[in-house]
Amino acid sequence: MHDIAALAAELAGIELATDRALLRQKSRDFYWYSPILKRQLDGKAAELIARPKDEAEVLRVLTACHARRVPVTVRGGGTGNYGQCVPLAGGVLLDMTAMAAPVALMDGIVEVEAGAKMIDLDLWCRERGWELKLWPSTKRTATIGGFVAGGGAGVGGITHGTMRERGNFWGARVATMQDPPRVLDLEGQAANPVNRTYGTTGVLTRIKVPLTPAQDWRDVAIAFDDFVPASRFALELAFCDGIPKKMCGVFDSQLPPFFKGLADAVPQGASLALVMVAPAALGALRELAAEHGGRIVAEQDAVAAERDPETTPFYEYCWNHTTLQVLKKDRGVTYLQCRFPFEDTLKAVEAVRIPFRDEVWMHTECVRFGGRTTMSALPVVRWTTQERLYEIISAFEAAGIGIANPHVLTIEEGSNYRRVPGNQLGFKRMTDPLGLLNPGKMRDFSPLETTA
Amino acid sequence: MHDIAALAAELAGIELATDRALLRQKSRDFYWYSPILKRQLDGKAAELIARPKDEAEVLRVLTACHARRVPVTVRGGGTGNYGQCVPLAGGVLLDMTAMAAPVALMDGIVEVEAGAKMIDLDLWCRERGWELKLWPSTKRTATIGGFVAGGGAGVGGITHGTMRERGNFWGARVATMQDPPRVLDLEGQAANPVNRTYGTTGVLTRIKVPLTPAQDWRDVAIAFDDFVPASRFALELAFCDGIPKKMCGVFDSQLPPFFKGLADAVPQGASLALVMVAPAALGALRELAAEHGGRIVAEQDAVAAERDPETTPFYEYCWNHTTLQVLKKDRGVTYLQCRFPFEDTLKAVEAVRIPFRDEVWMHTECVRFGGRTTMSALPVVRWTTQERLYEIISAFEAAGIGIANPHVLTIEEGSNYRRVPGNQLGFKRMTDPLGLLNPGKMRDFSPLETTA
Numbered sequence: 026m027h028d029i030a031a032l033a034a035e036l037a038g039i040e041l042a043t044d045r046a047l048l049r050q051k052s053r054d055f056y057w058y059s060p061i062l063k064r065q066l067d068g069k070a071a072e073l074i075a076r077p078k079d080e081a082e083v084l085r086v087l088t089a090c091h092a093r094r095v096p097v098t099v100r101g102g103g104t105g106n107y108g109q110c111v112p113l114a115g116g117v118l119l120d121m122t123a124m125a126a127p128v129a130l131m132d133g134i135v136e137v138e139a140g141a142k143m144i145d146l147d148l149w150c151r152e153r154g155w156e157l158k159l160w161p162s163t164k165r166t167a168t169i170g171g172f173v174a175g176g177g178a179g180v181g182g183i184t185h186g187t188m189r190e191r192g193n194f195w196g197a198r199v200a201t202m203q204d205p206p207r208v209l210d211l212e213g214q215a216a217n218p219v220n221r222t223y224g225t226t227g228v229l230t231r232i233k234v235p236l237t238p239a240q241d242w243r244d245v246a247i248a249f250d251d252f253v254p255a256s257r258f259a260l261e262l263a264f265c266d267g268i269p270k271k272m273c274g275v276f277d278s279q280l281p282p283f284f285k286g287l288a289d290a291v292p293q294g295a296s297l298a299l300v301m302v303a304p305a306a307l308g309a310l311r312e313l314a315a316e317h318g319g320r321i322v323a324e325q326d327a328v329a330a331e332r333d334p335e336t337t338p339f340y341e342y343c344w345n346h347t348t349l350q351v352l353k354k355d356r357g358v359t360y361l362q363c364r365f366p367f368e369d370t371l372k373a374v375e376a377v378r379i380p381f382r383d384e385v386w387m388h389t390e391c392v393r394f395g396g397r398t399t400m401s402a403l404p405v406v407r408w409t410t411q412e413r414l415y416e417i418i419s420a421f422e423a424a425g426i427g428i429a430n431p432h433v434l435t436i437e438e439g440s441n442y443r444r445v446p447g448n449q450l451g452f453k454r455m456t457d458p459l460g461l462l463n464p465g466k467m468r469d470f471s472p473l474e475t476t477a
Numbered sequence: 478m479h480d481i482a483a484l485a486a487e488l489a490g491i492e493l494a495t496d497r498a499l500l501r502q503k504s505r506d507f508y509w510y511s512p513i514l515k516r517q518l519d520g521k522a523a524e525l526i527a528r529p530k531d532e533a534e535v536l537r538v539l540t541a542c543h544a545r546r547v548p549v550t551v552r553g554g555g556t557g558n559y560g561q562c563v564p565l566a567g568g569v570l571l572d573m574t575a576m577a578a579p580v581a582l583m584d585g586i587v588e589v590e591a592g593a594k595m596i597d598l599d600l601w602c603r604e605r606g607w608e609l610k611l612w613p614s615t616k617r618t619a620t621i622g623g624f625v626a627g628g629g630a631g632v633g634g635i636t637h638g639t640m641r642e643r644g645n646f647w648g649a650r651v652a653t654m655q656d657p658p659r660v661l662d663l664e665g666q667a668a669n670p671v672n673r674t675y676g677t678t679g680v681l682t683r684i685k686v687p688l689t690p691a692q693d694w695r696d697v698a699i700a701f702d703d704f705v706p707a708s709r710f711a712l713e714l715a716f717c718d719g720i721p722k723k724m725c726g727v728f729d730s731q732l733p734p735f736f737k738g739l740a741d742a743v744p745q746g747a748s749l750a751l752v753m754v755a756p757a758a759l760g761a762l763r764e765l766a767a768e769h770g771g772r773i774v775a776e777q778d779a780v781a782a783e784r785d786p787e788t789t790p791f792y793e794y795c796w797n798h799t800t801l802q803v804l805k806k807d808r809g810v811t812y813l814q815c816r817f818p819f820e821d822t823l824k825a826v827e828a829v830r831i832p833f834r835d836e837v838w839m840h841t842e843c844v845r846f847g848g849r850t851t852m853s854a855l856p857v858v859r860w861t862t863q864e865r866l867y868e869i870i871s872a873f874e875a876a877g878i879g880i881a882n883p884h885v886l887t888i889e890e891g892s893n894y895r896r897v898p899g900n901q902l903g904f905k906r907m908t909d910p911l912g913l914l915n916p917g918k919m920r921d922f923s924p925l926e927t928t929a
Binding site: 132133134154158184185186190191192193195212213214235236237238239240241263264265266267268269303304305306307308309312313393395396397398 | 637688689693
């Protein structure tokens with residue numbers, strides 16, 4: 026589609042690749058959890074991979090691509106689930122993983138190159154007395170830039186909310202797709218237009234995130250006879266301000282048998298809660314669990330576990346890793362992303378869990394939004410047809426449950442409100458007037474000129 | 478009333494005092510904020526002060542007093558406001574301040590002798606990477622035992638709730654008033670019967686509290702043209718999970734002129750918010766304040782301030798220090814303790830602030846209860862008569878505002894629900910069957926025998 030040979034010549038000196046297999050591999054993420062996205066995205070591929078080692082090289086790529094009207098799609102760890110980094114119109118795949126160095130840590134804010142792996146970044150901060158507030162279940166492979174651009178929710182959400190909460194994402198250095206490209210240093214609210222826009226509003230080269238003081242965490246697995254007491258326990262824990270915690274997921278009894286490395290510890294037919302709490306709170310956690318009939322069936326040091334490649338930190342059973350654990354054994358499932366109401370949360374969970382129990386295996390995660398506590402869910406769904414999936418979505422929405430649809434490609438369709446927030450559209454008109462950054466992902470944007 | 482000379486002889490070797498002035502001084506706390514309590518308590522005094530240096534001496538005092546049916550009232554820093562440590566029936570004043578040593582810090586839980594001053598304890602923990610979750614505005618004089626036994630709310634409440642939240646108070650070593658006295662090591666829920674019982678259910682000799690990782694805090698004073706935007710700012714801050722914070726108080730414009738050392742920085746007629754946030758969140762705080770029309774008028778390092786006797790940490794304008802700041806210049810006021818509803822919080826604040834503005838100067842503090850965010854208030858009230866005070870209380874309660882009445886002596890009358898929680902009564906029947914511990918403070922308790 027584009028004159029890639031000429032582009033590659035112009036970019037000489039930058040790490041490039043045109044190998045077909047590599048292009049295909051690096052143009053994918055975990056969109057295949059969705060049979061719908063799989064059908065749409067299989068075969069989509071960039072034409073050239075560029076792996077810049079510094080900002081100057083990023084700017085060279087952007088300059089050349091702008092001049093040639095070649096799309097640029099940014100990739101971090103490739104751990105997204107909605108094709109965030111899948112190029113829909115070919116062009117250049119900008120692999121950010123060579124830009125991974127911490128820049129500074131001052132007053133509890135770390136500045137880091139966008140391609141840093143989150144586990145490495147967390148370790149680096151931890152050695153300095155700090156830790157990340159939030160990370161995805163893919164922490165061991167995801168990058169901080171990708172988390173800001175295409176994720177933003179996960180472990181830590183029970184205490185800190187999401188990366189959209191004021192104070193959880195402080196700033197970014199952003200290269201624009203203008204002629205010539207500019208480099209913007211954005212801080213505070215001014216950085217919102219690059220928060221979770223899949224790289225459509227600029228190329229993140231550096232990220233600033235506020236940290237929280239480091240502490241140890243205990244992974245604890247608690248078995249319950251039934252899902253209802255497990256949920257009650259989880260929500261009560263989520264409201265326990267006296268128990269420092271990083272995570273609490275709840276799994277209906279169909280799910281734990283799929284959890285490699287943990288399944289054997291869970292009694293047959295039991296529902297499961299997986300939590301991360303501070304060691305100081307283990308006593309209080311044990312009491313709370315016992316009051317709800319829970320039995321602790323496994324426990325480990327969470328930080329040691331994530332550093333050991335042979336061990337599974339419990340967060341790798343949580344969030345969307347739950348779906349992955351099932352998919353490893355059974356390719357016939359997919360999933361949903363739900364948010365339950367703040368009031369009567371458990372009633373809403375049960376209102377959809379019970380009627381759909383044969384095909385929707387409930388998995389909830391305690392979270393905070395806007396300072397209030399509720400549960401989100403990433404239930405595993407037996408896949409039959411697209412029509413059936415949308416029937417289920419409609420039934421959930423009719424029960425007052427918000428759906429962030431993970432079976433769509435655009436930011437707008439995937440959001441709870443079906444639009445991009447704030448001034449992101451206006452910002453994109455400034456930073457990417459031709460619409461060359463990850464084209465097709467911000468639905469409501471129309472480029473100033475069409476690019477063939 | 479009692480044969481103090483014989484008792485003193487029996488307690489030889491223990492630090493004792495019978496000096497009249499000292500007896501009177503050590504039998505008082507800050508109950509005089511309430512003209513009602515002042516009338517009831519002025520002149521009440523112990524007959525003997527015993528200042529044990531270790532648990533063995535505590536047990537000697539309890540043994541001797543039990544045998545002679547002499548009441549024992551425990552005192553920490555004497556910073557209470559409801560006469561918690563004022564002996565109603567004479568007897569021994571058990572001054573715990575000589576038992577102030579840290580015992581151990583393990584896995585984020587500190588064990589400490591009950592008479593440790595909170596500022597010293599916090600400093601000791603901070604040197605080891607931890608800090609207290611909660612402290613009173615009297616941190617520089619209050620003891621940890623007193624905070625557990627007679628306080629439990631204050632700075633940190635915006636994040637951690639109160640000492641009543643599961644996980645904020647982990648355990649105590651308690652000497653009983655039995656024959657012979659026993660020493661109980663209580664942990665978890667089993668320790669609840671000594672939580673905020675004014676020393677009526679046992680003598681706390683050691684306390685175990687879970688800590689939070691230490692970090693720096695910034696004191697920030699923000700002026701607003703009016704109380705309403707100040708309140709909106711404060712409540713939005715309280716809901717900001719991305720901003721680590723220890724405190725946020727709001728003061729109507731009558732109050733800042735009384736704040737010695739800060740008054741000059743606040744523009745005339747301005748309302749004020751005083752907050753403690755982590756340095757990493759200063760940028761986010763500035764943006765949030767500006768959005769509500771707030772102007773930062775003073776800022777300092779909170780930890781440095783509290784260590785410098787010449788400097789006032791901002792928390793010494795907050796919580797019940799607000800009332801003290803006013804009382805230093807105007808003895809004609811008293812105060813109330815209110816809790817606003819979780820929903821329509823600011824509407825409830827305005828519903829009482831506006832009609833009573835001439836005699837009730839509003840002062841709110843953002844707090845969490847049971848995992849939910851709201852505001853409490855310690856408004857300064859122009860004192861006229863008891864009847865008028867109770868009219869105001871009734872009007873507040875009619876507006877749906879909970880009152881923890883600070884003008885009463887008993888635990889029950891001072892609580893929101895007018896009763897002692899859980900199994901505290903039953904526990905007291907076991908640990909103090911004769912009712913010799915701080916008699917008259919637990920209203921619903923009747924001793925097994927009367928003690929003259």
